[in-house]
Amino acid sequence: MLFWQILIDGFAISALYALGATGFTLIFGVSGVLNLSHGAIMVGAAVAAWAAASEFGVGPYTGALIGVLAGFILAFATYFIAVRPIQRSKVIAESEKEIFILTATLLWGIIIQEAIAYLFTNNAKTVLPIVEGVTTVLGVRTPRNEYFTAVICWVAIGLLWFLVNRTRRGKAVMAASMNPRGVTLLGIELSSIYLTVWAIYGLLAGVAGILLGMFLGVSSYSVGPLTASAFSIVVLGGLGSVSGSLIAAYVVGYLETGTAYLISPAYRTIPALLLLVVVMYLRPQGLFGRR
Amino acid sequence: MVSLKSFLLASCATALMSSAAWAADPIKIGVIAEAQAVAGSSIAPAAQLAAEEINAKGGIDGRKIEIVVYDNHSSSAESVRAFQRAVSEDKVNAVIASYISEVVLALEPWAGRLKTVMITPGAASDVITQNIAKNYDQLKYTFHGYLTSTSLAGLVCDAAKDLLVEPYKMKTAVIMSEDAAWTTPLDAGYEKCLPEIGLKVVDHIRMSPDTTDFTPIFNKIEGLKPDVMITGISHVGTQPTVQWKSQQVPIPMFGISSQATNSTFWKDTNGAVEGVMYNAVSGPGVAVTPKTLPFVEAYQKKFGNFPSYAGYTSYDDVYMIADAIHRAGGTDPDKMVEAMEATDYVGTIGRIAFKPKGDPNPHALRTGKGYITGLMLQWQSGKQVNVWPKELAAGTATWPSFIKLKAASN
Numbered sequence: 001m002l003f004w005q006i007l008i009d010g011f012a013i014s015a016l017y018a019l020g021a022t023g024f025t026l027i028f029g030v031s032g033v034l035n036l037s038h039g040a041i042m043v044g045a046a047v048a049a050w051a052a053a054s055e056f057g058v059g060p061y062t063g064a065l066i067g068v069l070a071g072f073i074l075a076f077a078t079y080f081i082a083v084r085p086i087q088r089s090k091v092i093a094e095s096e097k098e099i100f101i102l103t104a105t106l107l108w109g110i111i112i113q114e115a116i117a118y119l120f121t122n123n124a125k126t127v128l129p130i131v132e133g134v135t136t137v138l139g140v141r142t143p144r145n146e147y148f149t150a151v152i153c154w155v156a157i158g159l160l161w162f163l164v165n166r167t168r169r170g171k172a173v174m175a176a177s178m179n180p181r182g183v184t185l186l187g188i189e190l191s192s193i194y195l196t197v198w199a200i201y202g203l204l205a206g207v208a209g210i211l212l213g214m215f216l217g218v219s220s221y222s223v224g225p226l227t228a229s230a231f232s233i234v235v236l237g238g239l240g241s242v243s244g245s246l247i248a249a250y251v252v253g254y255l256e257t258g259t260a261y262l263i264s265p266a267y268r269t270i271p272a273l274l275l276l277v278v279v280m281y282l283r284p285q286g287l288f289g290r291r
Numbered sequence: 292m293v294s295l296k297s298f299l300l301a302s303c304a305t306a307l308m309s310s311a312a313w314a315a316d317p318i319k320i321g322v323i324a325e326a327q328a329v330a331g332s333s334i335a336p337a338a339q340l341a342a343e344e345i346n347a348k349g350g351i352d353g354r355k356i357e358i359v360v361y362d363n364h365s366s367s368a369e370s371v372r373a374f375q376r377a378v379s380e381d382k383v384n385a386v387i388a389s390y391i392s393e394v395v396l397a398l399e400p401w402a403g404r405l406k407t408v409m410i411t412p413g414a415a416s417d418v419i420t421q422n423i424a425k426n427y428d429q430l431k432y433t434f435h436g437y438l439t440s441t442s443l444a445g446l447v448c449d450a451a452k453d454l455l456v457e458p459y460k461m462k463t464a465v466i467m468s469e470d471a472a473w474t475t476p477l478d479a480g481y482e483k484c485l486p487e488i489g490l491k492v493v494d495h496i497r498m499s500p501d502t503t504d505f506t507p508i509f510n511k512i513e514g515l516k517p518d519v520m521i522t523g524i525s526h527v528g529t530q531p532t533v534q535w536k537s538q539q540v541p542i543p544m545f546g547i548s549s550q551a552t553n554s555t556f557w558k559d560t561n562g563a564v565e566g567v568m569y570n571a572v573s574g575p576g577v578a579v580t581p582k583t584l585p586f587v588e589a590y591q592k593k594f595g596n597f598p599s600y601a602g603y604t605s606y607d608d609v610y611m612i613a614d615a616i617h618r619a620g621g622t623d624p625d626k627m628v629e630a631m632e633a634t635d636y637v638g639t640i641g642r643i644a645f646k647p648k649g650d651p652n653p654h655a656l657r658t659g660k661g662y663i664t665g666l667m668l669q670w671q672s673g674k675q676v677n678v679w680p681k682e683l684a685a686g687t688a689t690w691p692s693f694i695k696l697k698a699a700s701n
Contacts, residue, residue, distance in 0.1 A: 009506055054558040117327040122365070123550060124529035128561050134539050143537040216503045217530040220327070225501070260507040266470075266499045 014253025023204035029240035037109030039226030045071030046213030071206020127213035238289025333602030413601030444480025468523030607638030
């Protein structure tokens with residue numbers, strides 16, 4: 001019974017982690033940007049979906065759509081406000097750009113976080129679930145929304161896979177992550193690739209944020225922990241490796257769920273962080289990293 | 292042009308006249324609160340409202356009351372800096388501070404060092420007043436304007452007896468509280484008073500305030516098969532409430548749930564709070580005293596939303612401080628402390644008087660019959676309905692369909 005409980009709960013939460021981390025790792029793979037405003041974008045999308053449904057009375061579907069749109073807009077805002085000006089700057093030395101972008105996205109994330117706290121208070125919000133009710137499978141009573149979350153996550157990840165491997169645009173994105181200069185030599189504008197990646201990222205982060213808002217709820221306090229968890233999953237899986245991130249998401253998700261059920265919910269995140277430290281010692285490039 | 296000129300002249304004249312009306316220096320009250328937290332965000336506006344009302348009636352002994360607001364971002368360190376600035380630069384005469392016990396505990400020694408009367412409208416830890424008992428001369432400047440955790444536990448038990456044990460013959464309970472300064476004495480109070488009313492405590496779960504996934508906690512509680520969950524939550528609220536509903540945990544939630552006192556909580560939880568019962572000192576539409584409803588109405592008219600629990604007390608605190616300054620004949624801090632100790636004031640939450648020096652909790656509010664008795668409210672179809680005590684009740688308890696009251700069906 002407990003085994004099935006852990007299996008089912010762990011699966012849903014891991015799927016959510018995987019979706020959240022995929023966009024994060026994609027951006028890094030293609031443009032070398034570690035986007036530390038990741039958590040803020042997820043929370044922004046969820047809060048927009050909540051506000052649309054609760055404050056303006058649109059239904060759960062329209063609310064979720066508005067949330068995805070908010071994630072999309074926030075991702076582009078991040079790119080155009082915090083990332084692109086630094087990438088194109090002639091004043092900042094090339095070698096220092098990475099750290100500048102890191103700082104800029106961190107501060108941008110804090111700006112979004114504070115804005116959310118002031119406009120909507122720091123109380124947690126929950127997005128109106130699209131599917132209600134519970135189902136009992138194998139003696140485990142689970143909200144239907146949890147299954148829904150897992151399904152949507154995997155559909156989104158599947159679509160991403162299709163996009164990257166089967167479409168021309170997607171292949172260009174993949175190529176850019178392997179060899180940016182090579183892509184430019186083939187006559188593809190790198191800046192348009194960046195736009196594509198940020199668009200994909202905005203959709204992924206928006207969907208992940210809304211699902212998290214439905215499943216567990218989010219508040220402006222979630223911003224830091226969400227960025228940190230995406231970051232540690234991506235580092236564990238290997239920076240820039242999408243499949244590595246997916247596997248790492250499941251490792252972290254199940255470690256956390258198992259700890260919460262078998263030891264105590266208070267120690268939930270500790271084993272995963274310890275694992276991260278061990279991996280950093282033994283295999284600094286991450287489990288599936290290429291560099 | 293002429294009309295503009297005369298308008299300017301007229302407004303200058305009014306400005307002169309109104310400043311002339313306030314002969315003496317204003318009385319300054321600093322408000323250090325959490326602008327971003329729902330509970331804390333009512334503290335400053337409510338104080339402002341009280342000050343405006345007092346000023347409209349001519350102030351205190353011809354002196355105007357001025358509120359100086361500091362946002363502490365829910366941080367103890369920022370609160371201490373704000374307190375120092377309030378006293379040494381802005382020269383405030385008293386401070387109204389925070390709903391967070393950790394913040395008030397950090398400010399308490401500063402109120403002593405800087406000899407400035409401080410009252411908290413919303414913190415609950417008993418340690419605040421226990422500290423005063425240990426070191427009265429140094430810490431006597433702090434007043435506890437809200438119920439202590441031990442009093443809160445007692446009020447929850449009183450209500451549980453009437454609402455759960457008697458009608459449903461409930462026998463067992465699990466205590467579920469967040470790990471914070473205010474819940475340590477609360478839990479001790481629960482452990483003591485629940486068995487006295489006939490509820491055996493089968494387990495006691497303290498969770499981290501950072502918890503986001505409550506599934507394992509509810510799963511464990513459900514396995515213990517208690518009749519009721521007695522809560523002690525304030526920093527968390529939305530997430531356990533929503534997950535309680537989405538997972539259809541068949542056990543009632545009853546106790547302290549500070550966020551449930553906010554009128555916005557229904558929207559925050561998308562209605563998942565339906566059926567949750569929580570203790571409060573005030574509630575919408577409940578005329579605890581003749582001052583309660585006029586205050587709520589004025590607040591709502593001015594700010595467009597309803598005050599949180601700490602808004603009621605903050606409003607009362609301004610009146611109490613003003614009254615104490617009037618009786619003390621000025622703002623000498625030691626005389627103000629003496630006057631505050633003699634407070635006997637009917638505010639929005641009941642009759643307010645402080646426990647004296649020599650009590651284990653000096654400067655804590657008196658509770659019980661004739662003073663503050665508290666309420667038990669339940670969220671029903673989007674409304675906060677008072678169900679206890681009987682003489683103030685506006686409805687009876689109802690439960691969501693997923694709640695299974697085992698004992699009641701026997």
